[in-house]
Amino acid sequence: MSERRHVKLGHSIWPEGRHGTGWRRRRHYKVLEGDPDFYRATAQTAERGLFDYLFLGNGESSRLPGKPGGRKQNWSADTAANGVVNLVDGEHYWTPNGLFKLDSFTANAYVAALTTRIGLVSTFNTTYQHPFNVARQTATLDHLSRGRAAINIVTGRSDDAARNYGFDEQPDGDARWDRAEEFIQILWSLWDGWQDGWYVGDREGGRFLDLSKIQPTSFRGRHFSVEGPLNIPPSPQRRPPLIVAGTSQRSFEFGAKYADVRFIPFADKQAEYYQTQKALAASYGRDPDSYYLLPGITFYVDETSSAAHATFREIQDLSVVPFDARELGRVLGVDLGNAGPKDKVKDVVDVTANPASAWIVKDAFLGFGDEDITLADLDHFIANGPANQVPVVGSGQEVADWIEENFEDRKLDGVVVFPPYQPGSLDAFVDLVVPELQRRGLFRKAYTSTTFREHFDRPAIARTA
Structure with missing residues (x-):
């Protein structure tokens, strides 16, 4: 008899709340983007809830009113002072979360020292970053967190980001994914370049390491040329797990080949989408059960359904x-x-x-x-920017019902919790939903693993040749 599947839980950090008007609530903090206490409290609450990982996005674009090269925009001072910050260019309204983004890797390095078990996902843009630096940064975080690092790979979606890196516009989609393919191949080659047994430690003979166990990368591609080897020895996971998202066929192919976790939308045909992505992974010779599909969900949870819906109504009315x-x-x-x-x-x-x-x-x-x-x-x-993070509103039992139904119907392998407002939304999920999932046998009652890979039932990677 096979072991029962368990729901996977991630938490996406949004200091001002995922819904753009959340910051206007009277109970809201001041601007939190750079507040270390916020990151400490959030990480420790998620770890108290036994979450598998914390997710931090990154921001490469910084389009503001009057920026050279940008489209004509107006910034309503009245709106900025009294409500959602609106950057209006005829199409878009921006909220505080569209303006501020701390560097995800640096923030996770801080969080690593304050936690012991929860996984830490940092986001890197393969269009504007270099794989040697990312390999170093990720291996460093994996060492210092004792094996809890993972990376979220994105390729970019904005010409505004391109202009911050000296380009007039970003490359087209195929070119970005071609670059991403080289990027991940280089990462793995750098991380695998140190074979097991590299350390000798022969004090009497004066032999510190076995150089034959360290191989250069010697990669020459269209987008990158990297000699290697990496100047950091293998980290606890060797290859920190990879998370991807995206809606293009190229992103689907990339995830099916390389990713451990895929961040997915939630739509009417979710079961069909789920099976399609799993089948795609199988077509590359992978076990589809090793490829986890998690949608982002914006949860409004309270002691009663009416209280949860009242909070949802309050947030919407603040627009x-x-x-x-x-x-x-x-x-x-x-x-x-x-x-x-x-x-x-x-x-x-x-x-x-x-x-x-x-x-x-x-x-x-x-x-x-x-x-x-x-x-x-x-x-x-x-x-309020719902994007694809469907709102699920209700009591702890009702929210657990929603998760269980979609989990058992094979529409998802877990969820990424998006907080609609701060503070309190994550605490409510941990205090009201997690115990329900545990009672139903759908979620762990204690951490039984220490690394990100182990949280997702992925075996350790050995490199012997």
């Missing part, structure tokens, strides 16, 4: 983005005509008119629960 039927219609891909903010969504929006955006309306209904929501409610929900 200051002005209602614009034409703009809302553009986002939804439907013509709203002369509809007003008080019109009911179910009376005005035909979700079948544009299946590509139907998930937005569905997610809004899921968040608001039994409410008969208006176009203004839907507009506020979209302005």
